[in-house]
Amino acid sequence: xxxxxxxxxxxxxxxxxxxxxxxxxxxxxxxxxxxxxxxxxxxxxxxxxxxxxxxxxxxxxxxxxxxxxxxxxxxxxxxxxxxxxxxxxxxxxxxxxxxxxxxxxxxxxxxxxxxxxxxxxxxxxxxxxxxxxxxxxxxxxxxxxxxxxxxxxxxxxxxxxxxxxxxxxxxxxxxxxxxxxxxxxxxxxxxxxxxxxxxxxxxxxxxxxxxxxxxxxxxxxxxxxxxxxxxxxxxxxxxxxxxxxxxxxxxxxxxxxxxxxxxxxxxxxxxxxxxxxxxxxxxxxxxxxxxxxxxxxxxxxxxxxxxxxxxxxxxxxxxxxxxxxxxxxxxxxxxxxxxxxxxxxxxxxxxxxxxxxxxxxxxxxxxxxxxxxxxxxxxxxxxxxxxxxxxxxxxx
Amino acid sequence: xxxxxxxxxxxxxxxxxxxxxxxxxxxxxxxxxxxxxxxxxxxxxxxxxxxxxxxxxxxxxxxxxxxxxxxxxxxxxxxxxxxxxxxxxxxxxxxxxxxxxxxxxxxxxxxxxxxxxxxxxxxxxxxxxxxxxxxxxxxxxxxxxxxxxxxxxxxxxxxxxxxxxxxxxxxxxxxxxxxxxxxxxxxxxxxxxxxxxxxxxxxxxxxxxxxxxxxxxxxxxxxxxxxxxxxxxxxxxxxxxxxxxxxxxxxxxxxxxxxxxxxxxxxxxxxxxxxxxxxxxxxxxxxxxxxxxxxxxxxxxxxxxxxxxxxxxxxxxxxxxxxxxxxxxxxxxxxxxxxxxxxxxxxxxxxxxxxxxxxxxxxxxxxxxxxxxxxxxxxxxxxxxxxxxxxxxxxx
Numbered sequence: 001x002x003x004x005x006x007x008x009x010x011x012x013x014x015x016x017x018x019x020x021x022x023x024x025x026x027x028x029x030x031x032x033x034x035x036x037x038x039x040x041x042x043x044x045x046x047x048x049x050x051x052x053x054x055x056x057x058x059x060x061x062x063x064x065x066x067x068x069x070x071x072x073x074x075x076x077x078x079x080x081x082x083x084x085x086x087x088x089x090x091x092x093x094x095x096x097x098x099x100x101x102x103x104x105x106x107x108x109x110x111x112x113x114x115x116x117x118x119x120x121x122x123x124x125x126x127x128x129x130x131x132x133x134x135x136x137x138x139x140x141x142x143x144x145x146x147x148x149x150x151x152x153x154x155x156x157x158x159x160x161x162x163x164x165x166x167x168x169x170x171x172x173x174x175x176x177x178x179x180x181x182x183x184x185x186x187x188x189x190x191x192x193x194x195x196x197x198x199x200x201x202x203x204x205x206x207x208x209x210x211x212x213x214x215x216x217x218x219x220x221x222x223x224x225x226x227x228x229x230x231x232x233x234x235x236x237x238x239x240x241x242x243x244x245x246x247x248x249x250x251x252x253x254x255x256x257x258x259x260x261x262x263x264x265x266x267x268x269x270x271x272x273x274x275x276x277x278x279x280x281x282x283x284x285x286x287x288x289x290x291x292x293x294x295x296x297x298x299x300x301x302x303x304x305x306x307x308x309x310x311x312x313x314x315x316x317x318x319x320x321x322x323x324x325x326x327x328x329x330x331x332x333x334x335x336x337x338x339x340x341x342x343x344x345x346x347x348x349x350x351x352x353x354x355x356x357x358x359x360x361x362x363x364x365x366x367x368x369x370x371x372x373x374x375x376x377x378x379x380x381x382x383x384x385x386x387x388x389x390x391x392x393x394x395x396x
Numbered sequence: 397x398x399x400x401x402x403x404x405x406x407x408x409x410x411x412x413x414x415x416x417x418x419x420x421x422x423x424x425x426x427x428x429x430x431x432x433x434x435x436x437x438x439x440x441x442x443x444x445x446x447x448x449x450x451x452x453x454x455x456x457x458x459x460x461x462x463x464x465x466x467x468x469x470x471x472x473x474x475x476x477x478x479x480x481x482x483x484x485x486x487x488x489x490x491x492x493x494x495x496x497x498x499x500x501x502x503x504x505x506x507x508x509x510x511x512x513x514x515x516x517x518x519x520x521x522x523x524x525x526x527x528x529x530x531x532x533x534x535x536x537x538x539x540x541x542x543x544x545x546x547x548x549x550x551x552x553x554x555x556x557x558x559x560x561x562x563x564x565x566x567x568x569x570x571x572x573x574x575x576x577x578x579x580x581x582x583x584x585x586x587x588x589x590x591x592x593x594x595x596x597x598x599x600x601x602x603x604x605x606x607x608x609x610x611x612x613x614x615x616x617x618x619x620x621x622x623x624x625x626x627x628x629x630x631x632x633x634x635x636x637x638x639x640x641x642x643x644x645x646x647x648x649x650x651x652x653x654x655x656x657x658x659x660x661x662x663x664x665x666x667x668x669x670x671x672x673x674x675x676x677x678x679x680x681x682x683x684x685x686x687x688x689x690x691x692x693x694x695x696x697x698x699x700x701x702x703x704x705x706x707x708x709x710x711x712x713x714x715x716x717x718x719x720x721x722x723x724x725x726x727x728x729x730x731x732x733x734x735x736x737x738x739x740x741x742x743x744x745x746x747x748x749x750x751x752x753x754x755x756x757x758x759x760x761x762x763x764x765x766x767x768x769x770x771x772x773x774x775x776x777x778x779x780x781x782x783x784x785x786x787x788x789x790x791x792x
Contacts, residue, residue, distance in 0.1 A: 128630050174640045200640055201633065208632045212623055212641045216648050222682050223615050227608055229679045230667050234524050236604045237597065244570045244596055245608045251647055252612050271626050282692070283625045286618050289685045296678070 008189070009034060009078035011106055012088035013044065013071060015051060016123065016157045019164035020087065022060040025069035027193035032078045033071040041071035053332070056165045075109040083189050084110055087123040087157060089262065091336075096269040098127055104138055111142025119151040121175070121186050122203075125210045125263070127270035131203040132178045152178040153186030154203035156210035161332060172196045176206035214267030215287055220253045221264070222290035225297050228255035257385045258297040258339030260328025265294065265337050298343040305347065305383055308390050312380050321347060321354045322379035326361070326371070330386040333360045335369075340385040344371055355379055404585070405430060405474035407502055408484035409440065409467060411447060412519065412553045415560035416483065418456040421465035423589035428474040429467040437467035449728070452561040471505040479585050480506055483519040483553060485658065487732075492665040494523055500534055507538025515547040517571070517582050518599075521606045521659070523666035527599035528574045548574040549582030550599035552606035557728060568592045572602035610663030611683055616649045617660070618686035621693050624651035653781045654693040654735030656724025661690065661733050694739040701743065701779055704786050708776050717743060717750045718775035722757070722767070726782040729756045731765075736781040740767055751775055 010021040013035035025031045035041055043050050047065035049058040061069070072078070088106045093099045103124060110120070120139060122131050131154040136147055143150075155175035159167045173194050177183025187199040200206050224242075231238035242252050259265045268287040275284040309319050328338035335341055347354040348371075355374035356366045366373040376382050382391040406417040409431035421427045431437055439446050443461035445454040457465070468474070484502045489495045499520060506516070516535060518527050527550040532543055539546075551571035555563045569590050573579025583595045596602050620638075627634035638648050655661045664683040671680040705715050724734035731737055743750040744767075751770035752762045762769040772778050778787040 128632060172640070172643060198640060201636060204630070205632055205637050205640075208627060208630070208637045209641045212637055212648060213646050215623065216619065216641070216646050219615065219619050219682075223612065226679065226682045227611065229676075230671060231604065233671070233674065233676060233679060234600070234604070236524060236601055240597060241601050241604045241608055244568070244594060244601075245605045245612070247568060250609050250612050252608060275626060275629070278629065280625075280629060283622065283629060285685050286615075286622045286682070286689050289681050293682050 007032070007081045008083045008085065009081035011035075011075075011078075011084060011086045011110060012124075013037070013040060014087070014089070015054075015161050016159050016164070017085075017087040018044070018051060018061075019054060019057055019159060019168060020085065020123070020157065021069055022057060022064060023165065023168045024085075024193045025064040026060050029068070029192060031064075031069045032081055033069060034073070034075055034078050035071060036073055038073045041073050044069065044071040051161070053162055054164055055162060060165070075113050079113045082115075082117065083119045083121065084114070085121045085123055086110065090124050090126045091262065092266050092269050097273050098270060100126075100130075100134060104134075107135060107138040108142045111139050111144075114139060114143040114145060114150060116145065116149045117151075119153070119182075119185055119189060121153045121155055121190070123155055123157045125156055125214070125267060125270075126207065127274055128204045128207040128211060130207060136178060147178075151182040151185045152203070153182050154178075154206045155186065155190060156206060158210070158213075168194065170196060172198055174198045174200050174206050174209055176200040176203045178203050211267045211270050214264050215271065215290075217253075217264050218259060218268050218294065219286060219290040220251070221256065221259055222293040224253040224255045225258075225293055225300075227252065229300060255388065256294075256297065256339075257301055257343055257388075258294045260336065260338040260340070261332075261334060262336050265291070295339070298339050298346050301343055301383070301385070302346050302350070305381070305390075306352075308381055308383075308392075311392055314380065317351070317353065319353060319381060320374065320379040321352055322357050322374050322376050322382045323347070323354065324357050324376055324382055324384045325386055326356055326358050326366075326369075331360070341369070343385065357382075403428070403477045404479045404481065405477035407431075407471075407474075407480060407482045407506060408520075409433070409436060410483070410485070411450075411557050412555050412560070413481075413483040414440070414447060414457075415450060415453055415555060415564060416481065416519065416553065417465055418453060418460060419561065419564045420481075420589045421460040422456050425464070425588060427460075427465045428477055429465060430469070430471055430474050431467060432469055434469045437469050440465065440467040447557070449558055450560055451558060456561070471509050475509045478511075478513070479515045479517065480510070481517045481519060482506065486520050486522045487658065488662050488665050493669050494666060496522075496526075496530060500530075503531060503534040504538045507535050507540075510535060510539040510541060510546060512541065512545045513547075515549070515578075515581055515585060517549045517551055517586070519551055519553045521552055521610070521663060521666075522603065523670055524600045524603040524607060526603060532574060543574075547578040547581045548599070549578050550574075550602045551582065551586060552602060554606070554609075564590065566592060568594055570594045570596050570602050570605055572596040572599045574599050607663045607666050610660050611667065611686075613649075613660050614655060614664050614690065615682060615686040616647070617652065617655055618689040620649040620651045621654075621689055621696075623648065625696060651784065652693065652735075653697055653739055653784075654690045656732065656734040656736070657728075657730060658732050661687070691735070694735050694742050697739055697779070697781070698742050698746070701777070701786075702748075704777055704779075704788075707788055710776065713747070713749065715749060715777060716770065716775040717748055718753050718770050718772050718778045719743070719750065720753050720772055720778055720780045721782055722752055722754050722762075722765070727756070737765070739781065753778075 007030045009032045011034045013033045021031050021033045045066035047062045049061040088102050090103050091099045228238045272284045323344050326341040356371045357376045363373040403426045405428045407430045409429045417427050417429045441462035443458045445457040484498050487495045624634045668680045719740050722737045752767045753772045759769040
């Protein structure tokens, strides 16, 4: 690869892609950002930050937007680049199988501009083996190149909305190639903008590293939820026990209404579905049960809410229940696999008089989701799904 | 309580009790140690350390044995004490229910010498609620005292054979009373010999803290085992992936042949059985599956051993398989719930030509367990269950 590799394209300028593109630009390299969202591209080129909750991003976009970082909705504009970083989402479908449709579209378009000697690095989290399998075959197909014509590697994003820049600057990041040469080439390019970079033996190992982390989180949240229910049963304050159980060798997580969002509840399925495909069902029992335990937490909380209604001197059908928050986590206006939204629908399905109040949503936005809005103080019972706390209002 | 409380009895001078008794003596207090093992008592009184693998214990026993720390097989000799620390084992029976028989015997004997105003502190790990339930009722019964006549508290041992003294001196230790007063009294006594001491709200919380830690370990070992099997399936080096996945927020454990010993594989059952008793089966699904995943690892390794035999140009029935280690963990000559011993029996049960070599056991000791001994180099295939490594010897 020539020095031309200094011109880098980032495909996908979402919550993960844009901070990365900004960090690459800030390291002194020229970056071409590609995203189908035209308005977002215009914003970036005007130097405006479309992700206000991302600490430090505003300054970088202001400094580099439209200059060293140019955003475009057209792949053709990135034709002059020699490194392509792809960071578009992969979700799971209704059957929990990975849904590569957005990724495949991006790879198809990328193939059209891919040249001999280019480097492609994937950052999206997906099942181990995807880079050397699906990604490579799609790129070969749409580019007409042989696999030996381009370098291919994988380096999972480890960002977390809000702290992505510090993650990119300090947190260890791994990178692995489809083959040894691809790994070395990709490492050399990434080293220009990532300080704490580690070359691993293959793209597949790098893919597994990211999925494993998600599984660790999901299983440990399920454990916290299970221990929380047991403590409740035994009349023990879970939080007091947890505070004293945790030390350098013990890391019991926090209980919740379950796990939502695009990451943690999705990654275990990448392994579960792969094992099921191979009929190795017994290799993913813990991962499967953890998913179930977490997803079933809304049933647990629905019962707790019902029991809480016993404290109110009104017929059950007339008790106004307010769920104070329907996003999948506090402070982030996202609803993908939100268990809190699931809890509201579960209660409504039981015929209870359930309402929503969410500091991130207007009354109209709540109604737009087919739900009913209430001011918390106008309800009889408030449940805060982030604090796991009940409040009986004074109106009774 | 008068200043007499300075005279402390430790009931049970095993791997957990003796280090504690030694630390109490070393803090300047007089300690009466009670243990049914008469030979061990004589040894201690001669200043000889019966647990050589315990770092630093030898010096303490030499300094205090027979002086400030006097061991006796007779409870009556401890009549003059005002604090009784009980640290005798509770196991699970064949049905995985807690077996309190040794504990109940000790409590019965303790009751006979218990006086008004005495303090009893339990250190044995057992199901939450045991101190205020079974322990208190047994003590009242055999002493004829009312529960208000004596103080009762719980402070779980957090030792680990080999590093118990540093654990006692540095590691956080919790203590909780049957009631508030018991908690405060026990805290004041323990503060004399434990630096990093934390008073929690009840004995039950303190019991849960210890059990929770064990559950965290068991579940996370099961997760490591499951991810290890998945990596094997996918052709990924688990250890490379783990090394790079772990960071300050991710603590993936090590895979193994399962979990043995008196602690980790036992504690989850304390919660599982309690939930089953209450018919709350869904509250312990993750704990149950984790136990199963860990216990079934010997099936996985048996298959791996069989497949390894394909590399040897001999009929399967004549391949001498050597399992290099049958203790439950490396370096500790204990066999309780040893999965390595279980693996040998599993292979023998399949009719394979299986042998044992264990650096901690003589040939006679191996034979005494109904197994066959071999020098590793005289076998065809060696499996080291602690390193999870295979070795095909040169004799083929």
